[in-house]
Amino acid sequence: MLSDLDLPALWEYRSGHQDPPGFDAFWHGTLAGARAAGDGAVLTPVPTALRTVDVYDAEFPGFGGHPVRGWLRLPRDRGDAPLPAVVQYHGYGSGRGGPYDDLVWASAGYAHLIMDARGQGGAHAGGATGDPVGSAPAHPGFATRGIEDKETYYYRRVFTDAVRAVDAVRGLECVDARRVAVWGNSQGGGIALAVAGLVPGLAAGFFQAPLLTDVRRALRVTGTGPYREITGYLGARRSSADAVFETLAHFDGVGFARRALAPGRFSTGLADDVCPPSTVFGAYHAYAGPKTIRAWEFNGHEAGGHEDLADALSAFGAATARGDEER
Template structure:
């Protein structure tokens, strides 16, 4: 069933979100603090049975200089430098096996698949820890460190994402002018933040992006992860205003209004995890050239494989794989 507003209303929907006046200053200072640490990229070959791709274990210094792990996959025997995609995964998951997620490298890109810190237990293995503790929170990640903008979990994650673009550009095999950011669900929200924090990325792909229009999402979403916010605020009854003040620095609508890279979005109108209006709130605020695929009878999977086919076609003239 449809989970949100009718499509005609979604196309003109404007989020009530308003960015705090010091949104840009906060993120400038956060990235400047991270820049005090050398990016410290290490690349180690990984033996696999793959015959057409080479795989490497990559680490780089993220927020606080903490080591972030990633897979680098590149087409074998294809001369570089190559266009690159920096890929972020879904909520609670991890980068998984070196043998998974082979589409982008198979299509001619250098693919840097980032392992989101502190996650990796639900669907695919992760190896990146989060050494920063937090105060009381609802189970999951959405309220971790939510007492302040400085301690909030996604401050570290979004900084890791911006640093991931820097790490990709430091690789000899990558053309620094042809780096895109991509992801689905949580990964789409992280990619959207990265596109704003690193404004000269070449392209963005966000499939059913999470972490957008957070106040609305907390009120209408009936499934996790957004229900974590409701669960937290059901007990922290007097912290509603403070909580959403903190979240205003991390809302995808705020990042969308600052990002200018050519962007490809997608959403399923039967998505009961990420309400479609929250994606439209970000999409309609997006500053750059943009396209949105809407799948009327799909849920959180959005267009699935068709989305991949479509975004590969979108990226080809922008990033020119094979040239």
Template sequence: MALFDLPLDELRTYRSQSTEPEDFDAFWDKTLQQAREHQLDARFEPVETGLSTVEVYDVTFAGFGGHPVKGWLRLPAGATQPLPLIVEFIGYGGGRGLPHENLLWASTGRAHFAMDTRGQGSAWGGGGGTPDPVGAAPAYPGFMTRGVDAADNYYYRRVFTDAVRAVEAARSHPLTDAARTAVTGASQGGGIALAVGGLVPDLVAVAPDVPFLCDYPRAAVLTDRHPYREIGLFLKTHRGRSADVLRTLSYFDGVHFAARGRAPALFSAALEDQTCPPSTVFAAFNAWGHEDKGIEVYDFNDHEGGGPFQEAAQVRWLRSYA
């Protein structure tokens, strides 16, 4: 697929037409307050992996509704002092994987917490272990329309709340430095990182890679690739519901979280990306609230984005922050 979205000079000034709900902050304040009524109850169980340079802990903590959410905490072997902390969120359909996977961040001398995504972990990778015990109204197969009848019911309300609690859980371990916490993720994980960047005020850095879950009004009509296409297929059946669905989605739009970002940020976008079109990524980047921000642009890449090149860019960039 050749370039299909706006030219790069227009991307750099593009602004989303997504309408922010007037009660956006109140909605999320109430949601997180309700979640914190449950004890975090973060538990860290050491795992025997056969690795000599990294120690791994099987983590369980209370997320949305007090539901148990899984994760891995990876530490450089032999660490004795609190370490800078990277909390990572996973792409659509994936799970936390196996304990020996994803060793990059621990190999840089940081603590690395990878959150499982409730109800996912069956599409690729090493799997996941966190169910989603909450029911929902009729939805197109996938996650994009689960509970889309109302913001209170929407699937990503639970996921974003889990993610904020994941930061709290990771920070509770004695070998993590809460004052040096950064979040990252690619695709869906990047969208979750944006949400956390808007909801957790004291992060030192946010690094969303080709982020998903941004600028829903444009994404839903610009690309016919899944997962955004799930929205259109739902509306193909549920005729006349477009305004209601976009109203629900506006509470979860990365553009609105980005406007509340208070940490330095490094984004990435790929100009041939049909899964997360570059204009939707730039919509969040251009809205990001902290002046210290940058974006890596990969001219001829699809949703793989920068891949290992972006990882290398993140490692270099994070040296200044965490």
């Protein structure tokens, strides 16, 4: 069943999100501070029984120079030419998983980094990155940590870590820095969309059911998933709404979409009651670069599932092949 608007209405829908004053200055200062705190990635080889993929435990400096972990996977038979790369961000409450997970991208010839979202990994695939920054009272989960101030909001740290993941991959000798794409689903899709708006020169981006997009609309039409944490917080702290929405305006995917120029692909399920399809279309319509979207009529939060992955492989292959020809 539909969780939101029908498809004709989604094509007509436009988000009412307004960028807050100082949006660009806030993010410029945040990223400049993070980059000043350190650079580069430390790669530790991980012994596995794999014959075609090499796995490394990667650590790089994120927000505040805090150590952020991920898995870097490389095709073993990669020759001397620099590789295209994909940086992946995982879903809410999950983590980078184990060394044998997510082998598709390296098997397809990419350098592949999957980044931990700091402090997560307890609910699903395990994570290995802590969050050394505390916050004021929060609803259970991550979506409200430090939410009454943009400087302390949890996703300031996560989005900064995600940008630094791209920086780290671009700094690897085995990677062609001009052929780096970003990809994620749910929370990961929202993170990838933020990175697309913050990092120039990406080859492509794929945003599957992105979270933290068209947030005011999401809070009106869904009461599930991470958005429920925000409404729960506001229900308990009735006088905090103005501060909360001022903060969230600096993290809304629609704002990042307006600044993203890399070719972008969106995906949404019309039965998705976690990240409602209108919020995805809100970001899609605002997206500044070349773009496509697929709406899966009978699917929920999984959107196109493995078919989205196949689309991403095709789209990223075309985008990175163009970069290869330019070389």
